[in-house]
Amino acid sequence: MTTTLPTPPAPAPGPAPVAAPSSTRRPRGDIGRRDRNWIVSLVVLAVAEIAYFSFSVSGFFGGGSGLLALTEQFVDIGTIALGLAVVVLAGEIDLSVGTMSSFSGIFMAVLWQSDHLDIWIAVVVALVASSLIGLANGLIITLFKVDSLLVTLAMQFILGSVATALSGASPPYGFPTSFVRIAGTGTIGPVPYQLIVFAVLAVGIGLFVSRSRTGRAVTLIGYNRPAARWSGIRVDRTVVGAFMVSAFMAAVSGILVSGYYNAARDDLGDSLLLPAVTIVVLGGVDIFGGRGRIGGVIVATFVLGYLTEGLLLRGDSSLTATMVTGILLIACLILKFQIDRRNGDDPFAVLRARLARVGRSHGRADL
Amino acid sequence: MSTTVLEPRAGRTRDVLSSHVVRLLRMREIQLLVAIGIVVAVTTAAHPTFVAPGNISFMLADAAATAILAMGQTVVVLAKGIDLSVAPILGIAAVLVAFPAQDLNLPIVVGLAIVLGVGLVLGAANGVLVSIARIPPIIATLATLSVYGGLQFILAKGEEISNIPNSYAALGNDDIVSGVPWVLLIVVALAGAVTFFLRHTNTGRSIYAIGNDAAAAHRSGIPVQRVTFIAYTLCGVLAGIGGLIYLCHVGSVDSTTGTADNINLTSIAATLIGGTALTGGRGGVAGSVLGAIFLSVALTAMVFALIPAIWEPAGVGALMLLAMLFDRRSAVRSPSRTRRPRRAP
Numbered sequence: 136m137t138t139t140l141p142t143p144p145a146p147a148p149g150p151a152p153v154a155a156p157s158s159t160r161r162p163r164g165d166i167g168r169r170d171r172n173w174i175v176s177l178v179v180l181a182v183a184e185i186a187y188f189s190f191s192v193s194g195f196f197g198g199g200s201g202l203l204a205l206t207e208q209f210v211d212i213g214t215i216a217l218g219l220a221v222v223v224l225a226g227e228i229d230l231s232v233g234t235m236s237s238f239s240g241i242f243m244a245v246l247w248q249s250d251h252l253d254i255w256i257a258v259v260v261a262l263v264a265s266s267l268i269g270l271a272n273g274l275i276i277t278l279f280k281v282d283s284l285l286v287t288l289a290m291q292f293i294l295g296s297v298a299t300a301l302s303g304a305s306p307p308y309g310f311p312t313s314f315v316r317i318a319g320t321g322t323i324g325p326v327p328y329q330l331i332v333f334a335v336l337a338v339g340i341g342l343f344v345s346r347s348r349t350g351r352a353v354t355l356i357g358y359n360r361p362a363a364r365w366s367g368i369r370v371d372r373t374v375v376g377a378f379m380v381s382a383f384m385a386a387v388s389g390i391l392v393s394g395y396y397n398a399a400r401d402d403l404g405d406s407l408l409l410p411a412v413t414i415v416v417l418g419g420v421d422i423f424g425g426r427g428r429i430g431g432v433i434v435a436t437f438v439l440g441y442l443t444e445g446l447l448l449r450g451d452s453s454l455t456a457t458m459v460t461g462i463l464l465i466a467c468l469i470l471k472f473q474i475d476r477r478n479g480d481d482p483f484a485v486l487r488a489r490l491a492r493v494g495r496s497h498g499r500a501d502l
Numbered sequence: 503m504s505t506t507v508l509e510p511r512a513g514r515t516r517d518v519l520s521s522h523v524v525r526l527l528r529m530r531e532i533q534l535l536v537a538i539g540i541v542v543a544v545t546t547a548a549h550p551t552f553v554a555p556g557n558i559s560f561m562l563a564d565a566a567a568t569a570i571l572a573m574g575q576t577v578v579v580l581a582k583g584i585d586l587s588v589a590p591i592l593g594i595a596a597v598l599v600a601f602p603a604q605d606l607n608l609p610i611v612v613g614l615a616i617v618l619g620v621g622l623v624l625g626a627a628n629g630v631l632v633s634i635a636r637i638p639p640i641i642a643t644l645a646t647l648s649v650y651g652g653l654q655f656i657l658a659k660g661e662e663i664s665n666i667p668n669s670y671a672a673l674g675n676d677d678i679v680s681g682v683p684w685v686l687l688i689v690v691a692l693a694g695a696v697t698f699f700l701r702h703t704n705t706g707r708s709i710y711a712i713g714n715d716a717a718a719a720h721r722s723g724i725p726v727q728r729v730t731f732i733a734y735t736l737c738g739v740l741a742g743i744g745g746l747i748y749l750c751h752v753g754s755v756d757s758t759t760g761t762a763d764n765i766n767l768t769s770i771a772a773t774l775i776g777g778t779a780l781t782g783g784r785g786g787v788a789g790s791v792l793g794a795i796f797l798s799v800a801l802t803a804m805v806f807a808l809i810p811a812i813w814e815p816a817g818v819g820a821l822m823l824l825a826m827l828f829d830r831r832s833a834v835r836s837p838s839r840t841r842r843p844r845r846a847p
Contacts, residue, residue: 228640281826282780284584284640288767289826292819299812405761412644422638452660454757458652461645468637468645 169478170428173419173471177434181441188445195448200325202441207320207395209440210333211236211388213433215407216414217340218384220432223415224344225377226357226424227283231272231290232385233408237298237401239265239386244307244399254314262386268294269382273375283378291408298401308398318394329391333436336387340380341429353377357424409457413464414439419471439463530777530785533828534792538799545803552806555681563675565798566685567592567748571765572772572790573696574625574740579773580700581733582713582782583639586766587628588741590650593760595620595745597654600663600755607667610746617742624650625738629731647766655757664754674750685747689791692743696787699736709733713782764815771818772797775825797821 189196196202215232222229243261246252252260272290276283315321321328344350352373356363364370388407393399418435420427439460446456526532545552571588578585595617602608602616624646631642677683700706708729711719720726749755760766776793778785800821801814809817 275823279827285774285780285822285826288770289819289822292764292767292771292815292822296813296816296819300810409644409648412641413648416641422641452655454652454655456652457648458655461648461652464645464648465631465635465637465642468641469635472636 166426169474170419170426170431173474174428174431174434177418177431177438181434181438184438184442184445188441188448192445192449195445203325203327203330204322205444206330206333206437206440207327208444209410209436210327210329211391211395212407212410213333213414213436213440214336214388214391215385215411216418216432216436217337217429218381219411220415220418220420220427220429221340221344221350221353222283222377222381223420223422224357224424224427225353225374226360227276227374227377228422229272229287229378229381230284230408231268231287231294232381232411233403233405234291234294234298235265235268235382235385236389236392236407237403238268238294238301238389240389240393241298241302241306241399241401243390244310244393245301247310248307254311258314258318258390261390262383265386265389266379266383269379270375272382273378276378277371277374295401302399302401306399306401308396310394310397315394315397318390319397320395329395332387332391336384337429337433340384341433343380344429349373349376354425354427357421358426410439410443410460413460417464417467530789531792534776534789534796538792538796541796541799541803545806549806552803555677557802558681559677559683561798561802562686562795563683563751564802565794566683566689566751567744568765568768568772568797569689569791569794570692570740570744570747571769572776572794573693573787574737574744575769575773576776576778576785576787576790577696577700577709577733577740578639578737579770579778579780580713580782580785581709581730582716583632583730583733584643584770584780585628585734585737585741586640586643587624587646587650588737588744588769589760589763589766590647590654591621591624591738591741591760592745592748592765593654593755593758594624594650594657595742596749596755596759597658597663597757599746600666600749603667603670603749604663604665610669610673610750613670613746614743617746618739619742620745621739621742622735623738625735625741626731628738629734632734633727633730647761651758651761654760658755658757660757662754662756666749666753670750671753674747674753685751688747692740693787693791696736696740700786705729705732710783713784715783768797768818769794771822774822777825793825 185196185202189202194201195205197204215236219229219232239261242264243254243257246257246260247254250257268290272283272287275281275286310319317328318332319329323331342350344353352363352368353376355366355368356370356373360370392403414435415427415432416422417439418427418431418433420432442463443456443460446459447453451459527536542553551557571592574588575585598620599608599613599616603613628643628646631637631646632639635642637645673684675683678687698706700709708719708724709732711722711724712726712729716726745760748759752759772793773785773790774780774793775796776785776787776789776791778790797818801817804813804817805811
């Protein structure tokens with residue numbers, strides 16, 4: 136599921152051309168291979184932490200089924216991260232996914248309880264409604280040419296209020312058994328339904344990003360927006376689509392959360408957003424877009440999920456777990472940037488490329 | 503309110519006077535004052551107690567912590583960055599002062615020294631990550647948000663500290679004269695100091711330059727790394743001071759203070775409503791302070807209009823969207839930014 140675009144042509148090897156290329160150091164190894172190695176390292180990290188917690192925390196391994204059951208705790212965040220990754224690949228960001236998730240769960244529950252819709256119809260309506268909000272996000276961003284960070288930040292506030300208002304004093308709970316089994320805590324053998332849902336979505340998004348025409352366009356837009364436009368890609372339309380995908384995935388996650396707790400929750404906004412962004416970045420997706428693989432996001436989901444659950448099972452507080460997450464993120468990023476730099480992505484070239492790209496607004500103060 | 507009369511006239515005539523008026527009306531600070539005036543006028547018409555000195559003082563004091571955080575946020579945003587970790591910096595500073603204040607009756611001056619130190623260290627850590635380790639600011643500060651949040655939880659030991667000495671509460675809530683709280687004086691003084699720093703010192707001017715074009719700033723000899731580092735450190739220090747003001751005003755603090763109050767996002771909202779561009783290099787702290795006051799006034803007006811408190815975040819969000827559409831340059835992703843002459847300093 137590689138989504139990395141080819142690197143700009145490296146300076147020709149052999150007898151040095153006199154017209155000196157801007158970079159004197161020749162890039163060693165292509166970005167694609169480095170990204171593959173990154174994912175392999177993540178897999179090793181995941182295995183190591185699973186092994187560590189299995190031996191040191193009782194109830195973590197649970198004969199293998201414990202490990203599988205734990206996935207129910209974090210595949211919802213992984214689901215959000217999958218959708219968010221698409222937006223980030225396009226060089227934008229969506230901060231509204233956390234409260235979008237709360238909103239869809241609440242909306243579904245209210246439709247089911249107050250309007251007596253069949254629960255599955257309510258699910259479909261909630262998914263469609265959330266996708267439409269994603270459409271609104273995308274349209275505001277592309278039509279008014281405002282920064283996605285701002286629009287989705289505002290949307291996050293608004294959806295949070297709407298979710299709280301919809302849920303009222305006592306959020307709906309006690310969904311039909313069939314729903315709770317499939318969207319919530321049911322299993323096939325030892326495998327939770329939620330994990331299967333996540334797997335299907337992960338493969339779907341992975342194939343979309345790496346194999347479909349639109350998915351490749353998303354990555355190209357993030358890599359070089361003018362080039363994408365000049366090669367005939369309908370940039371705005373594709374970006375709007377990316378926001379719809381992200382909203383849809385957040386909505387799915389909200390429904391999984393509702394199923395898991397057997398109750399609608401309106402208080403999950405921030406607690407879902409931050410880990411989801413962490414997963415995307417840890418998974419090797421460039422926060423400026425145009426580079427990253429869905430495979431990395433999937434592996435990062437498990438790295439972060441098992442780390443959090445292991446710490447929680449060990450008796451640490453959730454905030455301690457968050458803190459460790461933050462440290463892990465910083466450490467991984469410093470490592471990753473060091474690797475990139477050592478491989479000849481000289482900061483000037485990176486900076487020039489970034490400044491050349493349109494749509495850099497949440498850019499870093501470089502150099 | 504007189505401006506509602508002025509606007510159409512300014513659009514028609516072209517004499518010097520009205521062109522001055524137009525220019526004034528284009529300034530975000532003036533727009534915000536007008537907006538605040540309109541909100542106050544409308545709400546007062548329905549509820550005369552809205553302009554009671556007690557309520558005015560409350561609204562201003564309530565905006566103080568947000569305003570101070572927004573100042574720090576502004577400095578960072580001007581340098582084309584963002585700081586998502588101001589909320590836990592505020593929280594940690596407040597917690598570290600609250601414990602000795604409660605147990606030892608710590609003087610406020612010592613408390614101020616503590617928050618300055620806390621802000622300095624935590625802000626400098628952000629600065630190192632962004633300027634030296636070169637992690638994108640949104641990610642670096644997202645990570646420190648988690649780290650500092652956990653640290654705050656550990657430091658607060660899960661307790662709520664609410665026995666704050668009266669001297670603190672007096673600073674946070676008392677008025678100089680009826681309707682003008684002491685904290686407003688602090689906010690104005692800080693805003694003046696930061697404005698002076700931004701406009702009249704080499705480092706401050708460099709922050710604008712970096713926000714406009716980091717590569718050009720580098721080529722013209724500005725030490726980009728060092729200035730970026732200073733920007734984040736200053737933001738941390740201001741967030742620390744914000745923590746002290748928050749503690750004085752609210753009177754209690756616990757392990758999720760700041761983060762749970764959404765103060766991160768509110769500070770960004772105030773900055774943006776204040777006209778500072780997320781693309782860097784344009785804006786200033788005066789607008790951010792007015793933005794914070796505007797938010798406070800508008801949210802209080804919502805309370806007067808009997809809109810339930812749960813709609814407060816939606817109010818902030820809607821105001822942000824409005825501010826964006828009102829002045830699109832503050833948010834527009836413009837590839838030709840360098841061609842347009844800058845208006846701000």
